[in-house]
Amino acid sequence: MAEYLLVKESQIALFKNTPFYYQNGAGEYVIYKKKGERLDENRLSKIKYPDLYIFDADKDAAITELMTSLNNDLQAKIKGGDLKDVRQTLAVIMTEALTPSQPESMNTLPETIDILMGHCSKKDGTLKYLSQIASHSSLLIEHTVNITALTLHFCFFHGFSESDTRQLAMAAMLHDAGCAKLDNRLIESDKRLTDEQFKVYSTHPQLGHDLIILNSDFDIAVPTVALEHHERIDGSGYPNGRRRITSYAQLIGLIDCYESLAYRWKKYRKTKKPFHALHLIKEEVMAGKFSKEIFKQFTSCLKK
Numbered sequence: 220m221a222e223y224l225l226v227k228e229s230q231i232a233l234f235k236n237t238p239f240y241y242q243n244g245a246g247e248y249v250i251y252k253k254k255g256e257r258l259d260e261n262r263l264s265k266i267k268y269p270d271l272y273i274f275d276a277d278k279d280a281a282i283t284e285l286m287t288s289l290n291n292d293l294q295a296k297i298k299g300g301d302l303k304d305v306r307q308t309l310a311v312i313m314t315e316a317l318t319p320s321q322p323e324s325m326n327t328l329p330e331t332i333d334i335l336m337g338h339c340s341k342k343d344g345t346l347k348y349l350s351q352i353a354s355h356s357s358l359l360i361e362h363t364v365n366i367t368a369l370t371l372h373f374c375f376f377h378g379f380s381e382s383d384t385r386q387l388a389m390a391a392m393l394h395d396a397g398c399a400k401l402d403n404r405l406i407e408s409d410k411r412l413t414d415e416q417f418k419v420y421s422t423h424p425q426l427g428h429d430l431i432i433l434n435s436d437f438d439i440a441v442p443t444v445a446l447e448h449h450e451r452i453d454g455s456g457y458p459n460g461r462r463r464i465t466s467y468a469q470l471i472g473l474i475d476c477y478e479s480l481a482y483r484w485k486k487y488r489k490t491k492k493p494f495h496a497l498h499l500i501k502e503e504v505m506a507g508k509f510s511k512e513i514f515k516q517f518t519s520c521l522k523k
C-alpha cells in the first residue's frame with residue numbers, strides 16, 4: 220500500500236520540488252502542491268494549511284531538497300550575523316541528520332561543514348561562542364551542536380588543514396549518532412543510569428559506527444570516532460576497552476567529556492565552571508586516561 224509521510228509544519232516552506240498531498244473527506248490522498256511550487260510561509264501565521272504529506276516514493280529526493288534548503292538557510296543566517304539564529308538552524312540540521320528513519324540525510328553534512336568553515340572566522344572565536352548559546356532543542360542535539368562548534372574552534376585555533384578540519388567536524392557531528400537509535404528517556408535522563416540502563420547506553424558507540432558505515436561513504440576516521448570516543452588510552456573505556464585509540468577519537472572523547480561536565484546539568488552533578496571542568500579532566504589525564512598533549516592543546520584553545 221502506498222505510504223504518505225507527514226511534513227513538519229516548520230518545514231512546509233522549505234520544499235519546492237517535492238509535491239505535497241492532503242487527505243480529503245473520504246480519506247484519499249489528493250495533490251495539494253505540484254512539483255515546482257512553493258507554499259507561502261507567511262500564510263501559516265494567518266491560515267493554517269491542512270496536514271500535508273509527502274508520497275513515500277518521493278522521500279529520498281525530499282530529504283535531499285530539505286537538507287539543501289536547510290544548508291541555504293544556514294548560509295543566510297550566518298550572513299545575517301545573529302548567532303542564536305545560526306545555532307537554531309544548526310540544531311534543525313542535526314535533528315534531521317540524526318533522525319533514525321532517514322539516515323541518508325547525514326550525507327549532506329559535509330556541505331554544512333563547508334558552510335561553517337567558509338563563513339566562521341578563524342580568529343574571532345565565533346564557534347566557541349556558538350557552543351555557549353542554548354537553542355532549546357533535545358539534549359542530544361544541543362550536545363552535538365556544542366561538540367561540533369568546540370571541535371571546529373579547536374581545529375581553527377591550531378591551524379589544522381582543511382581536510383583534517385572537515386573530517387574532525389564530521390566525526391564530531393556524528394560521534395553520538397548511535398544515541399539517536401536508543402530510547403530518548405535514556406539520553407535525557409538527569410539521574411545516574413542503573414547498571415542495566417548503562418548496559419544499553421554503552422551500545423551507542425557500536426550502533427553509531429555501524430549506522431555511519433551503512434549509510435555513507437565517509438572516511439573510516441568518522442565511524443571510528445563514533446566507535447572509540449568513550450575508549451580511554453589506559454584501557455578503562457568502553458565498549459571494547461581499547462588502549463590504542465585514534466587521535467581523532469581521543470580529541471573528540473576529551474571534548475565530549477568537557478562539554479558534559481561544563482554544560483550538562485544532572486540531578487546528581489551540577490554543571491561545572493569551565494576551569495573546574497578542566498581541573499576534573501586534568502585528574503583523568505594524570506590517571507592516564509587522556510593524552511597530556513591533547514589536553515594541553517584543548518586547554519590552550521579554550522583560553523582564546
Ligand SMILES: [Fe+2]
Pocket residue numbers: 394395423448449
Ligand atoms: Fe557518546
Ligand SMILES: [Fe+2]
Pocket residue numbers: 362394395475
Ligand atoms: Fe557525546
